[in-house]
Amino acid sequence: MKIIMLGAPGAGKGTQAKRIAAKYDIPHISTGDIFRANIKEGTELGKKAKTYMDQGLLVPDELVVDLVADRIQKDDCKNGFVLDGFPRTIPQAESLDAALEKLEQKMDYAIDVDVPDENIVSRMSGRRACAGCGATYHIQFNPTKTEGICDACGDKLILRDDDKPETVQKRLDVYHDQTQPLIQYYEKAGILESVDGTMAMDDVFEAIVKILGA
Ligand code: AP5
Ligand code: MG
Numbered sequence: 379m380k381i382i383m384l385g386a387p388g389a390g391k392g393t394q395a396k397r398i399a400a401k402y403d404i405p406h407i408s409t410g411d412i413f414r415a416n417i418k419e420g421t422e423l424g425k426k427a428k429t430y431m432d433q434g435l436l437v438p439d440e441l442v443v444d445l446v447a448d449r450i451q452k453d454d455c456k457n458g459f460v461l462d463g464f465p466r467t468i469p470q471a472e473s474l475d476a477a478l479e480k481l482e483q484k485m486d487y488a489i490d491v492d493v494p495d496e497n498i499v500s501r502m503s504g505r506r507a508c509a510g511c512g513a514t515y516h517i518q519f520n521p522t523k524t525e526g527i528c529d530a531c532g533d534k535l536i537l538r539d540d541d542k543p544e545t546v547q548k549r550l551d552v553y554h555d556q557t558q559p560l561i562q563y564y565e566k567a568g569i570l571e572s573v574d575g576t577m578a579m580d581d582v583f584e585a586i587v588k589i590l591g592a
Contacts, residue, residue, distance in 0.1 A: 379402055379457070380458045380459060380484075380487075381398060381404075381459070381460040381486065381487045381489060381590070382460075382461045382464075382564070383491065384489065384490040384491065384557075385492065385493065387498065387549040387553055388493070388501045388505070390575050390579065391462045391491055392408060392410075392462055392463075392514055393579055394582055394583060394586055395460045395462035397586075398460045398586065399460050401587070402458070404455075404457055404458045404459050404460060405452075405459045405460070407446065407449055407459050408463050409437075409442055409446065409462075409464040409466075410462070410463045411462075411463075411512055412445065414512070415512075427441065431539070432545070434546070434548030434549040435548070436552060436556060439469050442464060442466075443469075443473045446461070446464050446474065446477075450477065451481065465560060466556065466560075467556050467557065468560065471560055485567075486569060487569055487571055487589065487590065488564035488569050489572070489573060489586060489589065490573070491582065492572055492573065492576075493575040493576055494576070495550055499543060499546055501519075502541045503541065503543060503546075504517045504518050505537070506522075506526075506535035506536065507535065507537075507538055508528035508530065508531060509534055509535070510531045510532075510533030510534075511530055511533065513528055513529070513530045513531070515528075520579065522535065571589045573585040
């Protein structure tokens with residue numbers, strides 16, 4: 379099963395993608411997580427990506443397209459994968475289609491997690507991420523057992539650099555301008571599904587499972 383998660387920054391793509399990956403036993407491929415791991419390790423890719431990410435801008439297509447094309451050819455992707463944060467532009471979507479075509483494959487679902495802009499800013503300011511394992515929480519909607527400490531690995535929680543309110547607004551603008559057109563792209567391709575992302579996390583997941591089949 380090959381799935382794309384679409385949706386604004388903070389819509390819950392990562393939250394749901396992790397659950398999908400666990401339930402269907404397929405890898406969760408988040409380009410944002412890949413960039414953040416590279417930033418942490420201080421790689422050249424990380425250094426380049428950070429200058430864009432901190433401003434709420436997209437990393438240039440050429441830095442992300444080959445990376446994903448390579449990743450989806452790895453052995454663990456044989457039974458499918460869930461893409462989170464990619465594609466984010468029409469050229470990225472076209473390059474994904476081309477890479478899959480070479481493998482004689484195509485995407486099965488593009489799931490749009492729909493959340494209006496008004497809800498996004500409060501979600502982002504309350505998000506906390508684990509500095510160690512990358513697990514995501516929310517101070518109100520998905521709190522940890524001990525404040526500031528990851529339930530999964532015990533490391534400390536941090537606020538993402540790009541979750542400052544002014545950067546969130548920029549990311550939303552970029553989303554509407556460059557990423558939202560993908561909804562129409564996948565509608566045309568006949569694989570678009572939409573879920574109401576303002577529901578509670580469990581209800582959003584239930585709606586997705588209904589689409590994918592148990
Ligand atoms: P990326 O990491 O992909 O960030 P994003 O798309 O902006 O999305 P987020 O990760 O912020 O949100 P999410 O939808 O995953 O929400 P989450 O589940 O965490 O990208 C970061 C940057 O990297 C980009 O700005 C760009 O610069 C660069 N980049 C990445 N990919 C790229 C690409 N392909 N091309 C170019 N550049 C790229 O949920 C948010 C919060 O809400 C959490 O706290 C969560 O607990 C909470 N929450 C989730 N669901 C619910 C719910 N149903 N109810 C209440 N709270 C909820
Ligand atoms: Mg995410």
